[in-house]
Amino acid sequence: MMKAFLFFIIGALFALPCFSQNKFTVSGTVKSASKGETVIGATISAGGRYVTQTNEYGFYSLTVPTGTYELTISNVSFAPYSQQIIVNKDITLHVELIDDAQTLDEVVISSSRGRSLSSPQMGLERVTPNEIAKVPVLMGEKDVVKVLQLLPGIKSAGDGSSGMYVRGGAADQNLVLLDEANVYNASHLLGFFSTFNSDAIKDVSVYKSGMPAQYGGRLSSVLDIKMNDGNNQDFNVSGGVGLISAKLNVEGPIQTGKSSFLLTGRRTYADMFLKLSNDSSINSNSLYFYDLNAKLNYQLGEKDRIYFSGYLGKDHLGVGDLFGLDWGNKTATMRWNHVFNSKLFSNTSLIYSNYDYNISINSGTNNFDIRSNIRDYNFKQEFQWYPNNRNSIRMGLNSIYHNIKPGEVRSKNEESSINDIRMQNRYSWENGIYASNTWSVSDKFNLTYGLRLSTFSILGEGDFYNVNSEGKVIDTTHYGKGDFVKTYVNLEPRLAASYQWNSANSVKASYVRNAQYLHLISNSTSTSPTDKWIASTNIIKPELSDQFSIGYYRNLADNRYELSVESYYKTLQNQIDYRDGADVYNSNNAIETELLYGKGRAYGIEWLLKKSTGRLTGWISYTLSKTERKIDGINNNEWYNARQDRTHDIAIVAMYQLNKKWTLSANWVFYTGDAVTFPAGKYIIDDRTVYYYTARNSYRMPNYHRLDLGATMQLKQKKRWSSELSFSLYNAYGRENAYTIEFMDSKNDPNKTVANQIALFKFIPSVSYNFKFK
Template identity: 65%
Template sequence: MSKSLIIACCLLLSCLGVVAQAKFTISGTIRSKKTGETIIGATVHVAGQSIGTVSNEYGFYSLTLPEGTYTIEFSTVGLQPVQKQIVLTAPMTRDIALDDAAQSLKSVTITANARQRNLSTPQMGMEQLTTKEMKNVPVLLGEKDVLKTIQLLPGIKSAGDGNSGFYVRGGAADQNLILLDEAPVYNASHLFGFFSTFNSDAIKDLTVYKGGMPAQYGGRLSSVLDIKMNDGNNQDYNVSGGIGLISSKVNIEGPLQKDKSSFLVSARRTYVDLFLRLSNDSSIRNNTLYFYDLNAKLNYQLGKRDRLFASGYFGADNLVVGNNFGLKWGNGTGTLRWNHIFSSKMFSNTSLIFSNYDYKINVKSGANDVNIFSQIRDWNLKEELQYYVSQRHNLRIGFNTIYHTMRPGEITSSQLSNFNSSKLQQRYSWENAVYVSDVWKATDKLDLSYGARLTAFSILGAGDFFNIDKDGNILDTLHYKSGEFVKTYINLEPRLAVSYKLTGISSVKASYARNVQNLHLISNSTSSSPTDRWVANTNIIRPEISDQVSLGYYKNIAGNKYELTVETYYKTMQHQIDYRDGADVLNNDAIETQLLFGKGRAYGIEWLMKKKAGRFSGWVSYTLSKTERKIDGINEGKWYNARQDRTHDIAVVGMYQLNEKWSLSASWVYYTGDAVTFPSGKYMINNTVYYYYTERNGYRMPAYHRLDLGATKQLRKRGRYSSELSFSLYNAYGRENAYTITFRQNKDDMNKTEAVRTSLFRFVPSISYNFKF
């Protein structure tokens, strides 16, 4: 071998040695030192470098670095950051406990440790709310409500006055996936939508995805609201609660075995029915109206690599009017989760999930005692692997399989032998999905997130399915046996998002996402109702599909004290559902005969300016948008306004720490009135007035605006015990916002038509007492 060849080989081996410099991974779990709760989204950052990561949904982090010595900072909002000197010469496990931050008024004024948007993350349309923000925003009757709070964010619109339902970027209310510890909640409201099912005391984290949602989420077109319950304190026992005008609640948590296991029980109940019994009017005194919630959770550290969680939610509403009518509805969810750390780079989460929603109606009239029952029930198995490939790649791979059972309606009588019971057909379906996604840090300025979700939705027998003509008439009936496959819909849902940092404080982002929805809510009321009917795909009802593109600009201002976000979007929707004129959807086995199908589009721009640090904090949001549908058989086949279309939507929220005893808050909202269908004329036959309608949703309700005020006073804070009084005034200037507008003939002149405006809430004060020890 020549001398020159030997020298070349030595140089090559030397270069390979440099290229193959040893890399090692540091990983672990980040927790709160005070409670032992794992911390979601904690930042792990290498000092002096633009290298870092964040903890996942279970507090796990993984960071791969070349061999060497590093100073790594672990931090999150509201807790003291921790710096660790690390000598990385082999794979290392390092669990981190973060302590509470100083709570003095002075430190709140000057702190720089405010939530900082990660400008480099490609995720768009995501909003997170802290428990402090949710606690301070004034709401109806002082009952802290996460669903009403998120309605103050851009792109998320209230479904009505005092209503917990919401619309996101032109989508209908059923196009929002609401998850509680991974379990879907099909009806997230109490008291006909005036309160949400979520007890804020039991909530650990809340994240909303309005567009470009990650591939692990699917099943809805418009948004995901991912709510995670507290795990429970594994260091010490705590009791907290509150007594308000219409409800009381209590929260108990503590360790089963310190550092290894904990429990949480949170309960809430209203007592409107107790006030009704104080009335001298027997028609009021004999009525019942209340709801209750119960959240429970257990978690156990099986070892260094394994952790087991079991959580559940149970809630119901009960309405009884005298002895003649009763309505009860409620949700039940259960989640069993197993976390396993395969290695410093691979994390696994396996979940078995149960969800149930049902309602029962009882009607008594003379000798008749009629009962109506409806239900939707899911069993869901989900598995996900997170593989931290390198410093630049974070891979997720998973699948989930769901078995749906729907009982649209059963009518029975327990007293009449000659009563003919009726039963709408039960529907069965099997929904499967696999997904993969990768977050790739291509350069110091360019980040990408890309992936796909493949879904297969199978309609199963037994049952009868129909073929219909364009006018909704049944042409023939198809019979299927139990377990027989009727039809399978397969859809690919690609996802792509890109982020480019312009400077150290600003970036631009773009994303594209396709979403598919296989379950649909059938409702023709203007507000949510517990008797709204869920239906799955059939041979006629096809999956709804949306394609959304988004573009955004993000900037942190004044040392991260302020945050500016501007996002614009355009969304097209296929196979949208609306009703034929005069449709009957509640007691109809062939519900397809009552429906029409077409397409939709939604587009808009959203602004959010947020102040995050200091004694005064809050945000201003503004949404300018348009939402339309085009369906053959409606509005002569022309584009028409969707029911949730609103041109303008504004929210102003402010929170001020007056001193160590008092904190003040206020919110003001304004939005364009909803699109509605009003009569365009009338005619009279045999002295009876009939209205006729032309354009669908061609009119507008009056514009809506409202001011809410709130104040909290710290009463006592001694040792572990603290208490406070919370005051709020809903609709502070008494605006009579229209809830409904109906039409009637003038009693004195039948040729005149009167519009009757109904308003719900004016000057609604509340007070509540909260405690913790």
């Protein structure tokens, strides 16, 4: 396999067309004139014929024949830039773009740079902080994940969850990155809000298919979030106060034009209102979260820049002294950008991430803690090479050391009636090496081809098992610290193509294979802070997926509207589910004894119609899909619905600039109820009702729909000060959507069973005040 990979790289490089001596390269960095932030995805064109885009650090490289060109640079957030250049040698040209936020056409920034007709990239969605700010959400708290869930193929895990299902994948099959660091639980307040503070966000990209070769480790999607660099031109202070939270953002130059800092923080304060109660059973409780984002960046010279960024977030839920639940993420990233020459760009990253939770229970003689933790140490090296105007090559490697504590129960004192339960720590080493090339074959046909070679080594110290078909351990082998238990190796090819037959129409197709070595163990209906991450073992094999996609894209009405239709078919191997009656939380047994394995499939079609300019902007999305699993030992070994299976998913989002003072917004969602397992009958044992179940996920929750309304009123707006009031109404017509359905004996007739539906939200109004000072 390694030889095949090397042959691929060598073949790819030798296949590149040679470029003659009379071609030269224009390269540089594109930045915002007002902030000094690098601009991602700006389009650079020389004479309308030679085109490229800035990378994620604002760098571009464009090779053209000798001549005189009109160089244009455009990005939807900025005013167009144009300059005539004479190319008779290599040129370094750094450009600063002027913000163009004053026109009504820029009320909502479109995702058009993610939907380039010529690019082979499929399944890419982008949202901006401007879009996030305008879409009405729960409690008025800006939330990037909630906005993403309004796009086709990305499904909400339901009220009270920040999890998302992408093209039939489970919640753990999404790779979530914050400045390249893995985020293992992207939720606050038990999932009502996401981890990401929109005030700290620069760019959000989600890949549903055709993931570039630099990404690996998950089956279904990549959510890549990049933090703001910080303003290196002027100091800015902004913030806001809402019904449940407050936030503050400070940024500014360390050395004007060369270095900057960013610091953002927010905290909810619902627990402070609890303190006002005279009832001791209420005022002793707590429920809050806080998070901090920080970033520093330094321009070391013409060719070098270094970044330091970090995130710290924590949630706390407490019921007096009886119960406490804490969970949180920590990440840290150090990156070094180096420009070797006009054609070769390098990024080197050292990355740390940590996720943990702790449950504390004090009830009589039941005094114990439940803990779990996953910690990563990550190194990444990548090169981007621009050999000529038709090829753009990425190649690099990624190495991650995982340290996982799946879970343990520890009694607090000798009088505790709870015995210690300690699952073994697991250690593993995940590696990937990759190369890809985006090749402009002709003016109409573009191709991206690449390959990722991933390996996953299971390391000691610990016991590893063999399990029979009944889930019983039949053999145990002990490995010492640092011993290699088993190594999995997978080739992950990537291929995508686009054909643009005129300025308004194109078709695309892609194929991608992904391997996933870490798995989330959960038997709840949505992601929970106490779900367990486990690594592949000698028994739990890596999950694999193969996805085929095809799509049609069209720009309408002089590019004011975008229409896209994408269809996909995905096969999945080594999928994990539970044995009937499994208990993965309260057992000293090997986790492998509770699991079953099989295959899956997901297929569907997605429509998106988007309007990106004018007073009225927004989109309509519709997804028709099916997601199934087939696992021996479940449902008589027949195909059954995965819990994330939904037939229909619709979202309508609209934003209207009424005038310079008022912006109105609304969104309406509808989706088919989740697949669930309800009891098929019951029997009585010792005067206690016991329900029995038959086919898994063969029932449906009621259909879900909801309307949200929002309005933003611009208050004072001066040269150095601006403020606004934001209003929102979540679930405007008071639909009582089912969160859970409980089955119980009828009080009047115990032989009868009644279903009790619980809804989380009815009408939720909110108001927040936001300000900015510079």
